[in-house]
Amino acid sequence: MTKQLVVAIVGATGAVGSQMKEQLIKRNFPIKHIKFLASARSAGKEIEFNDQKYIIEEATPEAFEGVDVAFFSAGGSVSAKLATEAAKRGAVVIDNTSHFRMHPDVPLVVPEVNREDLTKHNGIIANPNCSxxxxxxxxxxxxxxxxxxxxxxxxxxxxxxxxxxxxxxxxxxxxxxxxxxxxxxxxxxxxxxxxxxxxxxxxxxxxxxxxxxxxxxxxxxxxxxxxxxxxxxxxxxxxxxxxxxxxxxxxxxxxxxxxxxxxxxxxxxxxxxxxxxxxxxxxxxxxxxxxxxxxxxxxxxxxxxxxxxxxxxxxxxxxxxxNLLKGAALNSVQIAEAMLADNLL
Missing domain, CATH: 3.30.360.10 (Dihydrodipicolinate Reductase; domain 2)
Known part of the structure; x- marks a missing residue:
């Protein structure tokens, strides 16, 4: 039986975040529970996922407790502030911003190209630039x-x-x-x-x-x-x-x-x-x-x-x-799928 995961999306209302939601549904990603995280300004609003309504929560370090995979697509400043906090709490962060891409200790991954680099992660994996x-x-x-x-x-x-x-x-x-x-x-x-x-x-x-x-x-x-x-x-x-x-x-x-x-x-x-x-x-x-x-x-x-x-x-x-699919959202989800298949989650 496929492992069911607790998933968080940071920045789900943006162009890429919206596609991440759709890709998770389309590809039948194994989700036990999903959380949508955003700024305090957006917290409390409703968001729909797979014909169900969810309340957007404020993205704080504590919000990542119990999360298995966190998809970040809310800008580099948000990733800089919260990605490490999410990883500290046991989440594997797949970051769609440029913040960690060239960090020597963060794998930069396209599964068709360098899937083997996923084994080297320390809690954060960077999704490359779309182009x-x-x-x-x-x-x-x-x-x-x-x-x-x-x-x-x-x-x-x-x-x-x-x-x-x-x-x-x-x-x-x-x-x-x-x-x-x-x-x-x-x-x-x-x-x-x-x-x-x-x-x-x-x-x-x-x-x-x-x-x-x-x-x-x-x-x-x-x-x-x-x-x-x-x-x-x-x-x-x-x-x-x-x-x-x-x-x-x-x-x-x-x-x-x-x-x-x-x-x-x-x-x-x-x-x-x-x-x-x-x-x-x-x-x-x-x-x-x-x-x-x-x-x-x-x-x-x-x-x-x-x-x-x-x-x-x-x-x-x-x-x-x-560019919103393979260039961003799809590649992020494929990273999570590869990690799941390789027993890295």
Whole structure:
């Protein structure tokens, strides 16, 4: 008989937290009891889960007593304050924020890539950045077969990656454009006190704020997290992250260089059999992944595979996935499922 667990979700009313609820139901995760935790402002409100109503409780250290698994998706400051407290009380924390991702003692896990790292946890496991997850799912089987020396990625990221407010702003701006009204911007490209730009009818080459080296934090997340997850500290990685007027589904143009000789057909074969990947590549029929068709789907879709014209060890891929699912909520639940299957819970 499958073990039944006490589960907590911190941040269940947000875009990712809402998907976590849905994934737990959809995947029939074995729940004995579930708790929904939030700030004092939201405590006392009702939330529905699996056709039952629950009262949201304030997220305090004591609220994690008796919890087996705690999914965190309420922002890095909340994770910084409460994740360690939850772990002290015996909960395994699966944190969807960036707070613990590069901590040397915290595993950063995509189950299809580095499931074995789950055995090294000390109570906290980090869920990677959404754009990183889908890329490493596609790259890991290629790396295992042919080695990997270089990655250059340009992303086309949906506004849902910035939360519900960004989705609402895209819709409002689109409606304003159609009516010929002035478009107001308050959310993108980053939550800072600097300029904001419209996303409707626009493409913004900035996600998160800039670092001293000219890359954004989002780009540095992709660079550093890829090396950590794939256990390739010397891998050459460069990223340019761009926000586009799409509600859900991140797309990525990825150029890679492998270490051993390979053909396009070899890459096709590897990806055709890769866990969590759907190969969608038939240019004779104009078939390739697009965010409008992967929204609500679990896998990572890969297409437009080409061998570079000047470097026979270079390949180009187009990678698309639902950023709220595999990029966030689904991967978090899959981590818990893997831990349960491996007797780590």
């Amino acid at each position: 990183t997850i889908q890329m490493v799912v596609a790259l890991q089987p290629i790396s295992e077969k042919f080695g990997l020396s270089k990655v250059v990625v340009s992303t086309y990221q949906a506004v849902s990656g910035s939360g519900i407010s960004a989705i609402e702003e895209l819709r409002a701006q689109s409606a304003e454009w159609e009516k010929g009204k002035n478009v107001e911007a308050h959310i993108l490209p980053a939550k800072s006190d600097k300029k904001h730009y419209p996303i409707a009818r626009n493409v913004i080459p900035q996600i998160d704020v800039f670092t001293d080296n000219g890359f954004t934090y989002e780009e540095m997340k992709m660079i550093n997290e890829t090396k950590k997850i794939m256990h390739l500290p010397e891998l050459s990685v460069a990223a340019t992250c761009v926000r586009v007027p799409v509600v859900s589904g991140h797309s990525e143009s990825v150029y890679i260089e492998v270490e051993q000789d390979a053909t396009k057909e070899d890459i096709f074969e590897v990806l055709r059999n890769a866990p969590g990947v759907v190969l969608q590549d038939d240019i004779t029929q104009q078939e390739y992944p697009m965010p409008i068709f992967v929204e609500g789907e679990d896998p990572v879709y890969v297409g437009r595979i080409r061998q570079d014209l000047d470097n026979k060890k270079g390949f180009h891929l187009w990678v698309v996935s639902d």
